[in-house]
Amino acid sequence: MAETGLFIYGIVPSDVEPTSDAVGVGDPPGEIVAIRHGELAALASEVGLEEPMGRPADLTAYQMLLDGTAAVAPVLPVRFGTVVTGPDAVEDLLGAHHDRFAAALEEFEDRVQYTVHGRFDEQAVISEILAANPSAAALAEQVRGRPEAESREQRIRLGEMIGQVVELSREAENRELIDALTPYAVVHAPRQPSHELDAVNVAFLVRTDHEDDFVRVVEDFAEQRRDLIRMRLLGPLAPYDFVDADQLVG
Incomplete structure (x- = not known):
């Protein structure tokens, strides 16, 4: 048996x-x-x-x-x-x-978790970066239409520039999200990016009597960025990010 x-x-x-x-x-x-x-x-x-x-x-x-x-x-x-x-x-x-x-x-x-996750639209964010950064735009022009082997150095430099801007933008977007939602959340827990194009990834512990206001603010935040960021709101969830699950059975 x-x-x-x-x-x-x-x-x-x-x-x-x-x-x-x-x-x-x-x-x-x-x-x-x-x-x-x-x-x-x-x-x-x-x-x-x-x-x-x-x-x-x-x-x-x-x-x-x-x-x-x-x-x-x-x-x-x-x-x-x-x-x-x-x-x-x-x-x-x-x-x-x-x-x-x-x-x-x-x-x-009377508290539940919500997780707000957003990912930059790749084409939209690259277009925005190239429009604002002449050096990146020049590199993009240099590699356009050329074989990858011939333009490897320029492609690497362009990728690094885009990655740096995305990282700075991610930090700014997470700060703005946290600032916008702090009045409606008990506590928050930033999460590590799950993808190189992640824009926001934060867990919030929310009182059930504040859920409607919290969701409304997330929707407003997403609407303001709908051309640049694809947003997802997950919840209500169990408080995974606010409980040390290992300590419970340690």
Whole structure:
């Protein structure tokens, strides 16, 4: 018989009940259960210890459960892939850190994460850079129509110039985004660029009674830059960027 363990998704207040349609990781997906200890509960599901984790479907199930939970109750996301031997191990974890986890959950009451991500439109940003920088425009003219091998040095220099301008523009856009949204967010967490053309990438912890204003300001910010930046607003989400998931099970 295959050995099994418990995959832990997150820690919630003890009165949280998994919905009947909640599904977990694995193939077939495991049933979500709440393992309680004192004022806390851990959302978990049974998985085979030999079963490979990390499929896109597993990550999606993990995120959907946590984001759905965050919409109705505070949740502390546990690092994806955390598996323990059984209910006793979960109860030991909750008991050992009960007061710390309870205090953290209180901090996230009525608060959710939104992530604002934007990427420069490549052609638009290059056109803007060339229009504003005669040196870059001259290099672009030198390489236009020439074989790559013959114009390698100029292409490298042009790429470096464009990269520097994009980096400075990214810093400025992130500052402006944070300034615009600070009145509507409890705290923010800048994120590393995920692409060389990233324009903004910041996570915000937002009170639920400020969500409408927060979203409105993001929409205004995006509209002002719609010809230059492709913006995405992700949320409401569980507070992934504001919880040290490794410390929860460390």
